[in-house]
Amino acid sequence: MPIYEYFCPACKTKFEQLRPLCEVNEDAACPACKTPSSRTLSKFACYTKDSGGSSSSVGGSSCSGCSATNCGSCGL
Numbered sequence: 198m199p200i201y202e203y204f205c206p207a208c209k210t211k212f213e214q215l216r217p218l219c220e221v222n223e224d225a226a227c228p229a230c231k232t233p234s235s236r237t238l239s240k241f242a243c244y245t246k247d248s249g250g251s252s253s254s255v256g257g258s259s260c261s262g263c264s265a266t267n268c269g270s271c272g273l
């Protein structure tokens with residue numbers, strides 16, 4: 198199951214949740230205050246960076262672990 202990052206507008210907290218694909222576009226309740234929080238569009242897939250070799254050969258700043266072109270969290 199993919200992990201997604203959410204940001205709570207009430208307490209300014211970022212949190213991550215594992216969610217099935219069918220619920221990706223639904224709000225997630227903040228673990229601290231239960232406020233419905235929207236998903237943030239950042240580097241959520243980079244936890245896969247350690248799997249499977251290194252020949253992704255993108256040759257640029259593209260992250261091999263996610264579709265972002267500039268992934269700041271995994272350093273790829």
Ligand SMILES: [Zn+2]
Nearest residue numbers: 205208227230
């Ligand atoms: Zn909150």
